[in-house]
Amino acid sequence: MSVTAPAGFTAAGVAAGIKDSGGPDLALVVNEGPSRAAAGVFTANRVKAAPVLWSEQVLRGGLVSAVVLNSGGANACTGPAGFQDTHATAEKAAEALGHSAAEIAVASTGLIGNRLPMDELLAGIDTAAGELSRHGGEKAALAIRTTDTVHKTAVAERDGWTVGGMAKGAGMLAPSLATMLVVLTTDAGLESAELDKALRAATRTTFERVDSDGCLSTNDTVLLLASGASGVAPGHEAFAEAVREVCADLARQLVGDAEGASKDIRIEVTGAATEDDAVEVGRAVARNNLLKCAVHGEDPNWGRVLSAIxxxxxxxxxxxxxVAINGVWVCxxxxxxxxxxxxxxxYREVRITADLAAGTESAVIWTNDxxxxxxxxxxxxxS
Amino acid sequence: MSVTAPAGFTAAGVAAGIKDSGGPDLALVVNEGPSRAAAGVFTANRVKAAPVLWSEQVLRGGLVSAVVLNSGGANACTGPAGFQDTHATAEKAAEALGHSAAEIAVASTGLIGNRLPMDELLAGIDTAAGELSRHGGEKAALAIRTTDTVHKTAVAERDGWTVGGMAKGAGMLAPSLATMLVVLTTDAGLESAELDKALRAATRTTFERVDSDGCLSTNDTVLLLASGASGVAPGHEAFAEAVREVCADLARQLVGDAEGASKDIRIEVTGAATEDDAVEVGRAVARNNLLKCAVHGEDPNWGRVLSAIxxxxxxxxxxxxxVAINGVWVCxxxxxxxxxxxxxxxYREVRITADLAAGTESAVIWTNDxxxxxxxxxxxxxS
Known part of the structure; x- marks a missing residue:
């Protein structure tokens, strides 16, 4: 059901001609209100793509009326001209939708270092605006794929309100946000500060604990838009849990579709003195190329787990x-x-448990072979 | 010319039956004196193999009369029994050579988590002791190989004194010592403290700047033994330079023989505010799997260099x-x-230069595709 599952959202996905393949490459998600509160989390990479710089600025205002997303080009490392392209994208969407450009977020994914074909992209915004629909969530999710083999959507339905979402990401999946674009929507009636709190808490234990290939992207973007259309203002705990559920679902789908992977590896670190220790150990194991090769070869090579720890x-x-691998305490x-x-x-899912015998904290990191x-x-x- | 190039050293390499393949797997390097001064640098991995724990203890005394090295098993993660195996190895060599076990260093390489076949290993020490020769350096270098396709040796000859060395290492090559065993020898007449100073300075800018696959071994060992047989005591600068030359030569050979690699990648970071900054950036680029794949595909993907930086x-x-790739400033x-x-x-060698425009410091890190x-x-x- 994607981003249009909650009330108050429309979306569209079209083939604008940005991709050489001619496949769908432009998505539009519009918050029809009554509220336009929003929150965002962006890549920790210091080399940030133009749309990230733009959208960070938009989110400072706490309001987002629409998101324009494109695949087929990251618009990263494109200099001031690339930033102008993003600005023009927001202006065009503002014009088509009758909103202010200062409330239009932009997200891009694809090859780094190339300018976007702006004629095609701007014309695509008009086309997408004409196709906006309460049922457009699936098409939007399809249009943001790059090497993704499937589109990723998730929904958490609660009593009178809903959280929905879509994600793309298949490579450059690493901490401080896997390489990915994610748009979450809700019809809950909450202010930006509340959305921000729930979104940061959810990403910290979901997207930020996916480390497919150790490579941190320049374009990672996670947005949460609230329309308030349900007329319900859920409590913090309930809302945070629903957002976390959708993020965890999408994060698991990202791991399951990682480029070239044949295994999804769940690394659970237990007995840690602190949660930070557990995360550090989990990441070190997740980034060990020799272990990742061994898992590919279905070799329960616990020595490589220890050398990573x-x-x-x-x-x-x-x-x-x-250390246990698939439940057998081989070390x-x-x-x-x-x-x-x-x-x-x-089987595709491989579970590695490392017990540090140093405390009671734990963490789970997901990676691939x-x-x-x-x-x-x-x-x-x-790419 | 290997470890027997300097006067005062004998060596041997034999097939003891540790490897299933029946190939050479045991090496002995003996310092015939008159001096037995030595220095060592070991893995920074906190999970240390038994021979590392043993040899660290030996080196605290500053004297090494012989080194026993085996391939076919790392003797890592083998518990107290594995440590006893290393102790027994040193005792056996002490008995065969008429030296104290407290001056016998031991180094092992191969699979983690398996006990060594001690009957074969101890018998092999007798065989090797019987074959010790002033020309045994090549055979010793051959016997320490695991997945190495060639043996690695180097020599720096100076006026009246010489530094020689051998190395093994093909995978698990990463900072704070590439996965490797290295024995350096010299006939210079220098005390342990002087050897230690020269060895640490040399490894810091050679072996510690090789990062083939980001995986830090449990067994890395670099030893420097001085016989004093030349009767010459060179000055610090000259000696340090000769040790650095041999280390750089061996480090380059390790990169050139890395497991499965088709490219040797020289990453030079210039314009850094500090040397630490330059090394940090070089390592981040060296560990970026996406960039390493791009180099394999001969794709000058500078965007991946920027996203790593x-x-x-x-x-x-x-x-x-x-950023320049092979001299072309693509970014x-x-x-x-x-x-x-x-x-x-x-060509096999690919040169990436990243200029940070933030200062005057620089560093070179080597990696593979x-x-x-x-x-x-x-x-x-x-493995």
Whole structure:
């Protein structure tokens, strides 16, 4: 049901001719109100694409009436001219929709370093504006794909109000936001500050704990728009939980569609002294290329888990580390544990648990295996 | 010429039966004196193999009379029993050579988490002791290989004294020592403190700036043994330079033989505010899997260089970054520069220069491309 599941939103997805393939490449999501409160979280990369710089500025005002998203070009590392392109995009949408450009967020994804074909993009905005519909959420989700093999949507329905969302992302998936564009919508009636609080809490334990390939994008954008059309103002806990549910659902879908991956790896770090320790260890394991290769080969290589843990500054003693792969404790006390031949790694989801025996905190990080297909997709294709 | 190039050293390499393949797998390097001064640098991984824990202890005494090295097993994550195996190895060599076990260093490489076949290993020490020779350096270098396709040796000859060395390492090559075993020898007459100073200075700008795959080993060991047999005590500068020359030569050979690699990538960061900034940026670029795939595909993808730089805390402004690939400045001022079609990436060595325009410091980091062969070698082979 995507971004049009909550009341008060329309959307469209069209083929504007930005992509050489001729596939859908431009999406429009419009908040029809009555409220236009919004919040956003953006990439931690210091090299930020023009649409990120623009949308950060828009979000400072706390109001978003529409989002223009395009695939087929990231508009990153394009200099002042690229920023002008984003500005022109917002102005065009403002004109087509009768809103102020200062309330139009823009998000782009695709190749870094190329200018966007602005004639096609601006004409596409008119086309999309003409196709806006209460049922346009699916088409919008389809139009923001790059190497995504499927479109990603999620919905959390509550008593009288709803949170919906769409996401794209298949490579450059790494912490401080996986490479991705996400638009979340809700018909709950909440102010920007409340949206911001719920969105930051949700991304911290969902999108920010996906680390597919360790590469942090220049374009990551997560937006949350509230229309207030339900007339309901849910409590903070209930709202935050619904936003977290949708984010977790979309994050899991991103991992499941990562470029070239054959395994989704869930790394749970337990017994940590602090949550930060657990996250640091989880990330170190998630970024270990040798382990990722071993998982691809269905080899329960716990030695590579230990050597990754050893690179962190987390509190632990090497001779107290336990590691389980798919439930079999192949490493006990930093040395050989149960028989590794008991580990069954045939299925796509692989669960690695590392117990640091240093406390009671924990965290889960998701990553993927490293495959020849990943290499092929990212060497043969300039993305 | 290897470790027996300097006067006062003998060595041997034998097939002890540690490897299933039956290839050479045990090396012995003996300092025949008159001096036995030594220095060592070990992995920064907090999960340290038994031979690392043992040899760190030996080096605290500042004297090493012999080094036993084996391939075919890392003796890492093997618990107290594994440490006893290393101790027994040193005792056996001490007995065979008539030295104290407290002056016998041990180094191992191979699969993590398996006990070594001690019957074969101990018998091999006797065999090796019987084959010690002034010309045994090459055989020793051959016996420490794991997935290395060639053995690595280097020599720096000076006026009346010499520094020689051998190295192994092909995967798990990452900072704070590439995964590797290195033994350096010299006939210079210098004390342990002087050796230590020269060795640390040399490794800091050579082995510690090789980052083949971002994976830090549990077994990295670099030893420098001085026999004093030349009767010459060179000055600090001259000696440090000779040690650096041999380390740089061996480090370059490690990069050139990295598992599955088809390109050696030299990343030079210039215009940095501090050397630390330059190293941080170089490492971030070296560890970017997407860039490594692009180089494999001979795609001068400077956008991936910028997105890697953007993840660091180094001083820079995004719109002042310049990037050259093989001498062509494809990125100027954070945006498109010269025509990327001018970049010729057919050859094995690829040079990336990133100018931060923030100061006068610089650093060079070496890495490799990411290939399907790397994935295959590390997923099909439990190492």
């Amino acid at each position: 050893g690179t962190t500054s987390a509190a632990f003693e090497p001779d107290r580390l336990d 006990r006390g930093g040395a050989v544990g149960e028989d590794r031949d008991l580990v069954d790694m045939r 490293l495959t020849a297909d990943y290499v092929h997709e990212n060497s043969a294709y300039s | 953007g993840t660091t805390s180094a001083a820079f402004e995004p719109d002042r970054l310049d 100027r001022g954070g945006a498109v520069g010269e025509d990327r079609d001018l970049v010729d990436m057919r 990411l290939t399907a062969d790397y994935v295959h070698e590390n997923s099909a082979y439990s």
